[in-house]
Amino acid sequence: MPESVQSQLGSNKPFVLQAKPFAPEDESSLRESLKRCSPSTFEAAVQFRKTGNPEHLPAVVIGVIERFVEPDLRIKLKDADDDLRLIEDLGVDSLTMMEIVILVEEVLQMSINNDELRNLRTVGDVKTFIDCKVRGLELPKPTKFLPIEQIAAVMPIQPPFLFLNEASVSSSGANGKYKITGQEFFLQGHFKDNPVMPASIMLEALGQLAVLFLLEGASTESSKVVSPTTIFFTGCEGVRAHRLCRPGDILTLSIKPKRMKMPLATFEGSIRVGQEKAAIAEEITMTFGFAEAVMTPVPTKEPAAAVNGANGTHSPTPLRAAVNT
Numbered sequence: 001m002p003e004s005v006q007s008q009l010g011s012n013k014p015f016v017l018q019a020k021p022f023a024p025e026d027e028s029s030l031r032e033s034l035k036r037c038s039p040s041t042f043e044a045a046v047q048f049r050k051t052g053n054p055e056h057l058p059a060v061v062i063g064v065i066e067r068f069v070e071p072d073l074r075i076k077l078k079d080a081d082d083d084l085r086l087i088e089d090l091g092v093d094s095l096t097m098m099e100i101v102i103l104v105e106e107v108l109q110m111s112i113n114n115d116e117l118r119n120l121r122t123v124g125d126v127k128t129f130i131d132c133k134v135r136g137l138e139l140p141k142p143t144k145f146l147p148i149e150q151i152a153a154v155m156p157i158q159p160p161f162l163f164l165n166e167a168s169v170s171s172s173g174a175n176g177k178y179k180i181t182g183q184e185f186f187l188q189g190h191f192k193d194n195p196v197m198p199a200s201i202m203l204e205a206l207g208q209l210a211v212l213f214l215l216e217g218a219s220t221e222s223s224k225v226v227s228p229t230t231i232f233f234t235g236c237e238g239v240r241a242h243r244l245c246r247p248g249d250i251l252t253l254s255i256k257p258k259r260m261k262m263p264l265a266t267f268e269g270s271i272r273v274g275q276e277k278a279a280i281a282e283e284i285t286m287t288f289g290f291a292e293a294v295m296t297p298v299p300t301k302e303p304a305a306a307v308n309g310a311n312g313t314h315s316p317t318p319l320r321a322a323v324n325t
Contacts, residue, residue, distance in 0.1 A: 041060060044057075061126055068099055068100055069092065083123075084123045086121060086122065116139070121145060151164050206253055218265070224293060267283070268282055
């Protein structure tokens, strides 16, 4: 169950919808709809229709997506990685996405309008979206995808000490990637003739992803934003390194907020290389503070009185003169 859903429900107890009647002919119709899906997908759909238990939804959603993904890409769905991108990683174009939605609507007996599909970029987005729709909950904010240029533009940390190549930020957490190139300054001495990514730098990368979440994903009051000048590391607990990471490895980073109450924010984080666990941090704690949101002024036309004569030249109003000075 997504954490955002849990928090809205205010309880960790399983949430069960009122099941609708499920006749034998309904099962036959469902089997026909899912005839090209795996048996486990069909069984999960039957259980959801019979019991109304949304815990069966992830298996249904993954199974339907798998049905429309090219066979050589289906292995990526085996572990149901929520940060898998529909277009870039799974080759799901807009037409295929419509086919997926139509089948999900038919199987789960729900309605989805086209405008709601625009923000679905990852497998996790789809699962959370379907889960919230079924439960009647407010849909979470769409995931933001940030390339390195945009990350560098908002982060207080800059190269060569920025260890994020790309990232995605949602209301429930953030994911990022960093490729160890072998040219990093610290690899010259860690270790001699045996370059290994320091565990402390891996922890730093997780911390940077948490900073990015605070700046781009954290919910705040409408008139305030988190100030990048107020974010500082205060401590971490439960850190474990499970794998050596070397040049050429691509680190997949993930953080999720556990507690947030100004001035403290605590996150859990993990790093993988492929499907291998590389490092975990049970708690990463930071301080943060708010700043007033800067409203962009709406440009207005200059009054006609500021134009002199037939030649259309502008008179040097006090404001214009001050700006020019």
